[in-house]
Amino acid sequence: MLEALKLTKRFQDRVALDALDLRVEPGEIFALLGPNGAGKTTTINLFLGFLTPDSGEARVAGTSVAADPVAARRKLAYIPEMVSLYPRFSGVENLDYFSRLGGHQRRRDELYGLLEKAGLQREAAERRVGTYSKGMRQKVGIALALATGAKALLLDEPTSGLDPAASHEFSRMLKRLAGEGVAVLMATHDLFRAREDAARVGILVGGRLVAQYSAKDVKDRDLEEIYLERISA
Amino acid sequence: MILTIARKEFVDAWRDGRFRVGALLVLVLLVVAGLLARQQVERAQAERASAAELERRNWVEQGNKNSHSAGHYGVNVFKESSPLAVFDRGVEPFVGTAVFLEAHRQNQVAFLPAQDATAMRRFGELSAALALQVLVPLLVILLAFGAIAGERESGTLRQVLSLGVSPSAIVLGKALGLLASVAALLAPAAAILAWLLARAAGPGASEVWTRAGWLAAAYGAYVTLFAAISVAVSASTRNARTSLTILLTFWAVNCIVAPRLASDVVHGSLPTPKLAEFETEMQKDVQDGLDGHDSRSKQLEAFTRKTLQEHGKSRVEELPFNFQGHVMLESERLASVVFDHHFGKLWDRIQEQDRAVALCGVAAPMLALRSASMAFAGTDFAHHRRFARAAEEHRREFVRLLNEDLKYNARPGDHRYTAGRELWERLPVFQFEPPPFAFAWSEARRSVLVLLGWFAASILGLVWSATRLRAVVA
Known part of the structure; x- marks a missing residue:
């Protein structure tokens, strides 16, 4: 449903996203973790067509974002950190x-x-x-x-600043949407929510997707430990 | 999609307390300006009607006197205001409303309303036209500066673009909603002005409504171009503050700096003589002749010789008519050539100045609109010139009839001849037929063209801003 094929974006000399390969299936919640500046929001912006990739391609339900951003956006819903x-x-x-x-x-x-x-x-x-x-x-x-x-949902730090009850309620709604077949890509710093909600977790560091884990993997190990290990590697 | 965005903009604008207050102020100003102008025009018309009646009565009842002396007694004729002066008073407060018609002299139109005003009048006269030219663009800017830049800052632009809305739909919808809000604000004022106009129009109403239609089109184009420019700037700037700064600078240049600057530059490059210099020069040419070689006395001497020769006489007393009346007729003819030359040159220069200022509209659309507005309202200098010309033609006819009476009815050499009421009543009452719409169009067309240029450029700018619209400006 959501596909990134060798998706690359540079800002002048800095590589913001480096050949990202990613696929989020219908009904799946994918949590994208990473420190500030890792490329999480850039990924979201590339899927939204707000940025043009230097190479590679982003697709939403088979529609190339670069070729037809309006049609691709029609299949998406976007929830930023603060819904405006x-x-x-x-x-x-x-x-x-x-x-x-x-x-x-x-x-x-x-x-x-x-x-x-x-x-x-x-x-x-x-x-x-x-x-x-x-x-x-x-x-x-x-x-x-x-x-x-929407067939796919893009979330950018959706639970940042929410109180635990609101965060829980939001999480419940997210699972409900995924249960209805919506592919969810969630960029977040919230390790707890990522472990609770996501079917898969990816860690972005310096624009590169350095690791991916299934829900089972992160349930067996401490996600915080994995995360810190990966970003300091 | 465009209509959905336009509708939302319209509702949002009217829910904004700042817009409602601004709109109310502009509306009150427009209505007050219209009512005040109507009151002034009605009062002036009543004063003119009563003065014209008094003039005619004084003329008819002046008693018996030499018909040429009656020419010196003279009459005043008065200028009717254009019905559209309730909207745009144009140059009327500054060019005078009455001309004193007398033998030997072409007088300038006198009795300027501005002469009777206090010093505060210098700060400009409130008219509906001025409010539309200056205040409505300001309101448009205040409504539009954040239309897109503000949404970019608040994040709603990302939200809207993420839904697959095309940038062109966003900018066109915003501009349309903005125009609908301003149109709703202006509708009551337009209805009141139309009512005032219907009362003032009288005979020839269709001509007045044609002019009013063109005025509405010109002001519609002006407000639209301001809306298009405002939305385009808002779409192209990083934040609302930058957008506001750019738009307010444009407004100040267009509405405050350009009119003064254009006027100063044009008056500097196309100067007009001072009134005293003009009068002195003209009187000198009346006496010396236009070429300076063939003086008036020489011309009249030659005229006497030619007249005597034509009639085969050696003395003027032998002529079959009163020679003094004959000389007066020739004297008027000679003076008329000088008047036509000097006034023609002066009026041509003033019209050149007006056209040059209108062409400065290429840099500031208000100048083009102001010029077109005065032309369509019938209150520009070209319309005034038509009145002054008609008054002068009336003067010449009036003096000709008096001099012909002297020439044909006074015995040769009779210096005691007098005419009376019968002659005074025969002299026609001055009636001025305002020029048709085609005349106004010929005066306004350059300004309309400049305004259309701005209109087209602003729409292109709007479309261009849509092609560059981004959720984030790098």
Whole structure:
């Protein structure tokens, strides 16, 4: 579903991503770990078509991002660290707008239903988002992924700054989406969430994917230990 | 997609308290300007009507006197305001509203409303046109500077682009939503101005509405080009602050610096004589003749010889008409040549200046719009010149009739001849037919062309900004 084929990106002389080969299958959650500047966000940006690769290719459900970024994005949902919403609109109005932009016009009661499914109650959904917490914004982001029927989900530090309860709830929703066949690529520093949620974990260092582990591998060993070992190698 | 974005922009703008306050201020200014202008125009029209009636009565009731002396008694004629002066008063406050018509002299139009005003008048006259030229672009900028740059900063642009929305849909939707917001703001003011205009239009209303239609098109193009430029700049800058700085600089250059600078540069390169110099020069040429060799006295001497020769007489008293009246007619003809030369040169120069300032619109669209606006409103100098020319033609006809009366009705050598009410009543009342729309178009077309150039360039700029739109500016 999500494929990176020898994906490479340089910023002037610095190699931000070095021949990344990666494949995230439908229904799979892949956690991409790595220190700051390792190339996690660059990977997300290349899948979104916000950056052009120097070589290699990113594909979303078979569509080359470089060849047709708009078509590739239509198959994606993207949840950044802080979901950005329009503060003078309510949660449901934001969802309605983004959903229309994603090519899905839905009735108001359907939108409320999606927000409730993402964990946002009607009363909160009717409030302007200027008052929303980060967790509530993430819920609108999840509801958007549901509304657009995305085949793949790109997450960039989604649980950073969330309290444990909100993080847990977010994790629950993520698994639910994966259970519906969505391929999830999650760039994160949150080792706990990576171990709890991901089917596979990859470690990026200096733009190179230096290791990949299955859920079973990281359950048997301490992920923090593996991570520290890999980034200091 | 474009309409979805436009609709969201429209709703977002009207939910923004800052826009609502700004919009309310602009709306109030536009309406107040329109109402004030209407009041001024109505008051001036009433004053002119009553003054014209009084003038006619004084003229008719002046009593018996020599018909040439009546020419010196003279009459005032008054200029009617264009119905569209309620929108754009143009040069009207600065060029005068009445001309004193008398024998031997072509007077300038006098009684400038600006002369009666306080020093504060120097800071400009509030008109709906000025508010649209200066304040509405400012409102557009304040609404648009963050349209895309702000979304880039807040992260919503990434969110929108991640949904597969094309950059061209984003910039066009933003521009369309912005224009819809401004149109909704201007709609009540436009309705009030249309109502004021309908009251003022009177006969010849279709001509007035044609002009009003062109005015609406010109201002529509101006506001659209400002919206397009604002969105294009917002799309091309890293953050909203940079976008605002660039747009406010453009606004200040266009609305404040360029009008003053263009006026100074054009007046410096195409100077007009001072009033006293102009009058002195003209009177000198009336006396000395235009070429300086064939003076007025010499020309009249030659004219006397030629007249006597034509009639085979040796003394003017033997001629079959009053020679004094005959000389007055010739004297007026000679003076008219001088007046046409001097006033023609002066007016041509003023129009050259106006056209040069309008062409400076290539650097600042407001200059082109201002020029087109005054031309369509019928309040530019070219329209004023038509009035001044018509008043002068009326003066010549009026003086000719008086001099002909002296020539044919006074006995030769009779210096005591007097005419009375019957003659005074025969003299026509001054009536000025404003020039047709084609005249306004011929005056406005260069400015319209410049404005269209800006319009096309701004749309191209908008499209170009879409091709370069990135979620992140490197």
